[in-house]
Amino acid sequence: MGQSKHMTIAALLATSFFTIPVSALAQDKILRIGMTAADIPRTLGQPDQGFEGNRFTGMTIYDSLTAWDLTKEDEASVVIPSLATSWAVNPDDTTKWIFNLRDDVTFHDGSPLNAEAIVWNVQKVLDEDAPHFDASQVGVTASRMPTLRSARAIDEFTVELTTSQPDSFLPINLTNLFIASPAHWQAKFDETGDSEAAWAAFAADPSGSGPFRVTNFAARERLELAANKDYWNPDRTPKLDGVVLVPLPEANARTAALLSGQVDWIEAPAPDAIAQIEARGFTIYANPQPHVWPWQLSFAEGSPWLDKRVRHAANLCFDRDELSILLGGFMGSPKGTVDPTHPWWGNPSFDIRYDLDEAQRLMSEAGFSADNPLKVKVQTSASGSGQMQPIPMNEYLQQALRECYFDVELDVLEWNTLFTNWRRGAYDESANGAHAINVTFATMDPFFAMVRFTSTQTFPPVSNNWGHFGNDEFDALIEDARTTFEDDARDAALARLHARIVEEAPFVWVAHDAGPRAMSSRVTGVVQPKSWFIDIAPMDIE
Amino acid sequence: MLGYSLRRIIYTAPVLFGVSVVCFALVHISPGDPLISILPADASVELQNRLRTLYGFDRSYPEQFILWLGRALQGDLGTSIATGRPVTTEVMRAVGNTLMLAAVATAIGFVLGCFFGFVAGYFSNSPLDKAASAAAVFGVSVPHYWLGMVLVIIFSAQLGWLPAAGAGPGGSSQWRFDMVHLSYMVLPAITMSVIPMGIIARTVRALVAEILAQEFVIGLRARGLSEFGVFMHVVKNAAPTALAVMGVQLGYLLGGSILIETVFSWPGTGMLLNSAIFQRDLPLLQGTILVLALFFVVLNMVVDIMQSALDPRIKR
Numbered sequence: 001m002g003q004s005k006h007m008t009i010a011a012l013l014a015t016s017f018f019t020i021p022v023s024a025l026a027q028d029k030i031l032r033i034g035m036t037a038a039d040i041p042r043t044l045g046q047p048d049q050g051f052e053g054n055r056f057t058g059m060t061i062y063d064s065l066t067a068w069d070l071t072k073e074d075e076a077s078v079v080i081p082s083l084a085t086s087w088a089v090n091p092d093d094t095t096k097w098i099f100n101l102r103d104d105v106t107f108h109d110g111s112p113l114n115a116e117a118i119v120w121n122v123q124k125v126l127d128e129d130a131p132h133f134d135a136s137q138v139g140v141t142a143s144r145m146p147t148l149r150s151a152r153a154i155d156e157f158t159v160e161l162t163t164s165q166p167d168s169f170l171p172i173n174l175t176n177l178f179i180a181s182p183a184h185w186q187a188k189f190d191e192t193g194d195s196e197a198a199w200a201a202f203a204a205d206p207s208g209s210g211p212f213r214v215t216n217f218a219a220r221e222r223l224e225l226a227a228n229k230d231y232w233n234p235d236r237t238p239k240l241d242g243v244v245l246v247p248l249p250e251a252n253a254r255t256a257a258l259l260s261g262q263v264d265w266i267e268a269p270a271p272d273a274i275a276q277i278e279a280r281g282f283t284i285y286a287n288p289q290p291h292v293w294p295w296q297l298s299f300a301e302g303s304p305w306l307d308k309r310v311r312h313a314a315n316l317c318f319d320r321d322e323l324s325i326l327l328g329g330f331m332g333s334p335k336g337t338v339d340p341t342h343p344w345w346g347n348p349s350f351d352i353r354y355d356l357d358e359a360q361r362l363m364s365e366a367g368f369s370a371d372n373p374l375k376v377k378v379q380t381s382a383s384g385s386g387q388m389q390p391i392p393m394n395e396y397l398q399q400a401l402r403e404c405y406f407d408v409e410l411d412v413l414e415w416n417t418l419f420t421n422w423r424r425g426a427y428d429e430s431a432n433g434a435h436a437i438n439v440t441f442a443t444m445d446p447f448f449a450m451v452r453f454t455s456t457q458t459f460p461p462v463s464n465n466w467g468h469f470g471n472d473e474f475d476a477l478i479e480d481a482r483t484t485f486e487d488d489a490r491d492a493a494l495a496r497l498h499a500r501i502v503e504e505a506p507f508v509w510v511a512h513d514a515g516p517r518a519m520s521s522r523v524t525g526v527v528q529p530k531s532w533f534i535d536i537a538p539m540d541i542e
Numbered sequence: 543m544l545g546y547s548l549r550r551i552i553y554t555a556p557v558l559f560g561v562s563v564v565c566f567a568l569v570h571i572s573p574g575d576p577l578i579s580i581l582p583a584d585a586s587v588e589l590q591n592r593l594r595t596l597y598g599f600d601r602s603y604p605e606q607f608i609l610w611l612g613r614a615l616q617g618d619l620g621t622s623i624a625t626g627r628p629v630t631t632e633v634m635r636a637v638g639n640t641l642m643l644a645a646v647a648t649a650i651g652f653v654l655g656c657f658f659g660f661v662a663g664y665f666s667n668s669p670l671d672k673a674a675s676a677a678a679v680f681g682v683s684v685p686h687y688w689l690g691m692v693l694v695i696i697f698s699a700q701l702g703w704l705p706a707a708g709a710g711p712g713g714s715s716q717w718r719f720d721m722v723h724l725s726y727m728v729l730p731a732i733t734m735s736v737i738p739m740g741i742i743a744r745t746v747r748a749l750v751a752e753i754l755a756q757e758f759v760i761g762l763r764a765r766g767l768s769e770f771g772v773f774m775h776v777v778k779n780a781a782p783t784a785l786a787v788m789g790v791q792l793g794y795l796l797g798g799s800i801l802i803e804t805v806f807s808w809p810g811t812g813m814l815l816n817s818a819i820f821q822r823d824l825p826l827l828q829g830t831i832l833v834l835a836l837f838f839v840v841l842n843m844v845v846d847i848m849q850s851a852l853d854p855r856i857k858r
Contacts, residue, residue: 038817039625048624048821135596136626139577142589200626218713219627219635220817221809248707249816250804252691256706257807259699416822461587 029241029541031523034257034266038249040223043214044203045180046125046137050385051442051532052267053140054176056245060225060536062178062208065099065118066171068444070527070535073287076342077444077531079172083113083179083209087171089485094166101157105232108206108213111183115153120182122151122161132185134199144176146447166483168490172445181207211236211537212243222246236537239525243536255518258282264520264541271328271389277518285528286514288332288339290443293388295378295397295436295508296453298426298467303435304374305467309362311505315352317359318400323511326396327389332512336502337443337450339512339530344446346495348502352509359404373407379431380438384415387440388513394438397510425460426467436508437466442532446494451478454501469506547847554839561835562614566607569828577623597623610828619829624821629829632814637796637833639714640803640810644795646731651738652788655681658739659746659784666751674743681740687801690733694805697729704728707807714809730806734799738791745787749780782849789845793838 035041035056037049045062047053059067067082083102090096105113123130125141126149142148147163148170154160163170184207189198204217209232212225223245227238246263248254251270258266259280269277269284278284295314297305305311320333335352338344368374380390391412398408411434413421421430422439431437441464443449452463455478456470477500481493517534519526525539577593594600598609613620619629655678662674698706710716710723717723753759753776762772796811803812811830818827 038813038820042625044626134626135593136623138589138596139593196621196626200628203626216712218715219625219632220813221709221713221715246708246807248807249813250807253694253707253805253807256694256699260702260706262698262706262708415820 032244032263034248034263060212107181109184115159119151145173239540269518286516288512291513293511300426313359313362316355317404319354330514330516334509343491344494346499348499368405377409379434381415381418620825622826624823636814647734650735655739655742658743662747663750678743681736690805
């Protein structure tokens with residue numbers, strides 16, 4: 001019965017995209033999604049394509065030890081238990097963590113999830129001597145869990161993880177480690193006799209423990225998922241029968257596919273088509289994401305941003321509501337790196353707002369005027385992941401900041417070049433004399449959101465503290481947050497760090513991306529959280 | 543004829559080597575990190591170095607080139623950094639899809655181009671010539687990605703007659719020549735055909751007008767040959783050049799369809815290149831460029847040989 005049902009769903013999925021009339025799809029509950037990615041994100045456990053990969057081939061096919069709570073749209077998304085029911089640091093040795101696992105989880109291939117499976121998944125990216133070590137998965141995993149070093153099974157459902165230094169961020173980092181089935185990989189290895197070939201075979205026919213399982217993989221064209229009706233979490237057991245993921249990288253092509261009924265949901269519709277999409281009865285979902293579109297400022301010798309009054313003036317000098325209009329309303333106005341509803345907010349004394357008079361006063365006090373403007377040079381890109389619309393947005397800032405006696409020069413680079421320069425720092429030749437760099441970033445994790453931009457340990461080329469911002473005070477705040485292991489206390493420490501960051505303003509905070517997506521009104525159960533992610537599992541289609 | 547063909551084949555060897563050098567050099571001298579698709583910006587220096595070693599990017603450029611060329615000669619273009627899939631498989635699948643689309647587009651372009659060209663050439667300076675020439679100028683001038691978008695808006699988003707994107711139900715691996723699948727090809731093929739149509743029409747018009755003015759045509763008519771007979775002579779004289787232009791256009795379409803394939807999400811070499819460029823996937827980029835260059839070189843060689851078969855004077 002189960003087999004024939006799966007076969008039926010697979011057959012339906014295979015013919016659904018573009019061919020099945022809407023009425024038939026309504027009965028079969030197949031949700032078709034047009035992604036912005038140009039290829040199917042990798043399916044072997046650690047997706048590529050940034051967080052779009054995690055969203056569509058990570059959280060759907062796999063589970064992780066910890067996960068994001070995606071059930072609320074008006075509160076910050078926080079970490080909750082997933083495959084691990086609880087965790088705690090060893091008070092005698094804070095580099096060791098104990099994670100207690102669920103005992104009722106099986107992978108799609110029927111093998112059980114246990115502590116050995118977690119150890120195996122840590123080894124796949126950290127143990128070069130392990131037969132299943134896969135270099136291609138290391139980059140997107142190891143950098144998101146920078147301190148994790150090893151794993152050891154204590155008993156069948158208890159695992160010990162070891163970090164290189166005390167690190168209270170580990171449970172947050174672990175949302176990025178998706179747990180693949182060791183037994184299924186071993187079967188592929190037995191067939192192919194080669195680790196690389198086994199991973200390639202695994203990617204085409206993967207096995208995780210998530211709410212959906214792969215039924216058909218056509219590279220660069222489509223991925224078909226069928227519901228895992230035996231999923232361990234009743235709140236996330238799919239109501240849908242299946243999902244079809246289609247890469248449609250061009251915004252107008254995505255929009256046309258939605259309007260012509262070929263897909264039910266598209267990511268990032270063409271901004272100038274939003275009105276038409278809404279007029280045709282589709283729903284636009286958007287919510288400010290944990291994302292910052294900034295100017296990251298240089299604190300190198302001679303930088304004009306060394307004067308705090310100038311940094312504050314730039315943050316006060318432009319009207320974010322006006323900028324939002326330019327972006328069709330799909331932008332959040334930042335009050336800092338995280339928003340005031342976030343546990344890491346911390347009530348900074350500097351209020352980021354539009355206050356032209358105050359900005360002009362600060363600039364006058366700093367010795368600048370309309371006749372004596374401050375020249376600043378900003379490196380940006382013409383496009384790029386998360387960069388929203390960098391040229392119009394920077395040109396808006398260039399124009400707005402002129403009111404506050406800034407003379408802004410834009411240095412536009414190709415995206416990959418800018419991204420590489422980000423790691424080289426303001427002192428490097430690649431900065432080309434720039435005083436700020438415009439590279440957007442995600443803020444879900446404290447290291448990515450704050451630490452890498454404010455620690456003296458993360459100056460280039462170690463990490464992304466491009467502007468060389470940092471001092472003993474910030475190092476101490478970071479150390480305090482990293483070594484505080486009780487969740488609320490850790491969040492309080494991070495809030496203190498965030499408050500000081502906002503007060504010192506090493507950024508001009510310009511926008512949060514609102515991540516618009518358009519869906520057919522037939523899709524129900526949609527919760528658009530304040531997150532890069534969205535949970536497909538509870539959705540339904542009428 | 544055999545000697546000429548062999549000579550043409552031998553001449554392509556240094557061209558192919560040059561292509562492989564340029565292809566490797568172009569990809570490697572461009573700025574950016576080749577591991578960017580799998581290495582986030584916040585990766586530690588230690589991790590960056592480790593992966594650089596694992597992927598062989600720590601070796602010298604000549605060493606990397608020799609290793610790559612050695613494998614390429616055995617048909618192994620390496621493994622995509624971004625996807626972990628073999629580049630040869632990826633490229634050949636995409637080439638098949640693009641070849642299919644380009645062949646249909648070229649056929650449409652050739653038929654329409656020849657039609658407009660002959661009409662314009664035969665009725666030179668008449669309203670028919672003006673109309674046919676206008677169609678040709680439109681074909682050459684219109685930005686094809688714009689035309690593609692307009693066609694999608696009209697025939698997919700508004701009328702819902704034709705699919706907007708993709709290569710058919712189940713993807714290109716399940717392609718069949720039936721109405722459902724062919725419907726996916728209509729809009730991209732028409733969009734892609736307008737440039738070859740315009741170029742072929744203009745070339746044929748000039749050729750036909752020139753041939754008709756030659757003395758042998760007057761002679762043929764003076765000897766009482768029917769107009770159809772004269773027409774066949776004109777066709778035979780115009781064919782080598784028209785074929786050469788068509789060959790070049792097919793070559794361009796094989797590699798130059800990035801915009802159209804992206805607009806229509808057609809899984810061909812254009813989309814593959816687009817993806818490889820944006821992901822900075824060096825093995826995939828190198829492999830795709832090399833294979834496309836090979837096709838271009840081979841196609842030109844085949845056209846040369848065909849031309850010499852049609853017009854033996856070329857051999858001399």
